Amino acid sequence: MRTTSRLAHRAAELDAADPLSGLRARFLGHDDPDVPAYLDGNSLGRPLAATLERLNEFVRNQWGGRLIRGWDESWLELPRRLGDELGRTVLGAAPGQCVVADSTTVLLYKLARAAVEAGGDRTEIVLDRDNFPTDRYIMEGIAAECGLTLRWAEADYDGGVSPEAVAEVIGPRTSLVVLSHVAYRSGYIADVPAITDLVHRAGGRVLWDLCHSAGSVPAELDAWNVDYAAGCSYKYLNGGPGAPAWAYVAARHQADFRQPIQGWLGAGDPFGMARDYVPAAGIQRVVSGTPPIMGMLAIQDMVALIGEAGMDAVxxxxxxLTGFAVDAFDEVLAPLGAVLASPRDPARRGSHVTVDHPSFREVTARLWDQGIIPDYRNPNGIRLGLSPLSTSFAETWTGIEAIAAELGSRA
Incomplete structure (x- = not known):
């Protein structure tokens, strides 16, 4: 009892001292009594109130008022304009290297397929066995399509891929290495600059998946000399269900980027309706079809909010937040048999914390019935997704206390 009271008091102190606490009120549902703890911002971020206003204005005035004229007036430019703003605010990328288009799956395919073609006669793709399924499945398909070989880097269950693990599997046949900046299960932050440098010295290229980091962990894609990157926008970028993803292609690789899905808006003169495909210059050649404009609206609001707060403060x-969650785990969950499956070092930990217990599948369902919403990931992990701008310390403690109560009742 003294432990829970002390942790609740500590959460209140941290909220009172949080310079970003005032921004939480800008998110819809932040004070919903039916959801006392939303700890799944690493899967689907809360919407901003500003987005509700933006969507209403768009339907009434832009779509409803400007009609097809909107394409010429602003919509066709939005994928690149928003890409540049993402690059400046979140990704550490100079203008002209980011674009918003398609889903993460489609963009990963485009980037990887173009990268292995640019790799000439190199025959191997390196990836890790614990990467997100989509990343692995796409590379399996590309390997089969192009007659390439997959090489697997090993990762610790509660960690991720280290430079040493990558060094063991790259070599003169390496064409492309595909890894995640933040591991989707453990939250481990990869050493992007060190791994990228290793691969470059071996003559290969690297494609980084930033789905679980963009908007919560700073990135410096240009400074890190990254070749390609992609990520979704519905987690820490709060773009909403199915919001379009973004792609980064370093300026030095754009001239040899061969688009594997040749659509009209990736052509140099799309409205010329030419007989043959001629790719557009620069990042526009990554685009294939009509951009999902409505899906980009919410992303703009969150990027603006991150810019207001600053990525360092985020x-x-x-x-x-994650440090408080780990401390609370040690005091109330570890004694009940739970195991921490995320790094303890905050420098190696993203914005979610994974805790394992054999009963967590059933526990998660019971928590959801109470409006306590963490995320479950096989084989037996609860992920506490702590979105910095929308999650409070008190909310975090409410969720962890409820998990402890469920484990205690089952014991």
Whole structure:
């Protein structure tokens, strides 16, 4: 009892001292009594109130008022304009290297397929066995399509791929290495600059998946000399269900980027309706079809909010949130047989914390019935997704306390 009271008091102190706490009120549902703890922002972020207004305005005035004229007036430019803003605010990328288009799955395919073609006669793709299924499935398909071989880097269950693990499997036949900046299960932050440098010295290229980091963990894609990157926008970028993803292609690789899905809006003169496909210059050649404009609206609001807060402040809040969660785990979940499956070092930990217990599949269902919403991941993990701008310390404690209560009742 003293432990729970002390942790609740500590959460209140941290909220009172949080310089970003005032921004939480801008998210819809932040004070919903039926959802006392939403700890799944690493899967689907809360919507911003500003997005509700933006969507209403768009339907009434832009779509409803400007009709097809909207394409010429602003819509066709939005994928690149928003890409540049993402690059500046979140990704550490200079203009002209990011674009918003398609889903993460489609963009990963495009980037990887173009990269292995640019790799000439190199015959191997390197990836890790614990990467997100989509990443692995796409590379399996490309390997079969192009007659390439997959090489597997090993990752610790509660960690991720280290430079040493990559060094063991790359070599003169390496064409492409595909890894995640933050591991989807453990939350481990990969050493992007060190791994990228290793691969470059071996003559290969690297494609980084930033789905679980963009908007919560700072990235410096240009400074890290990254070749390609992609990520979704419905987690920490709060773009909503099925919001379009983004792609980064370093300027030095754009001239040899061969688009594997040749659509009209990736052509140099799409409205010329030419007989043959001639790719557009620059990042536009990554685009295939008509951009999903409505899906980009919410992303703009979250990128603006991140810009207001600053990525350094977002990261500082994330480290405090996950640090508090780890401390609470040690005091109330570890004694009940739960196991921490995320790094303890905050420098190696993203914005979610994974805790394992054999009964967590059933526990998660019971928690959801109470409006306590974490995320379950096989084989037996609960992920506590702590979105820095929308999650409070008190909310985090409410969720962890409820998990402890469920485990205690089952014991």
């Amino acid at each position: 990261r500082a809040k994330s480290e405090l």
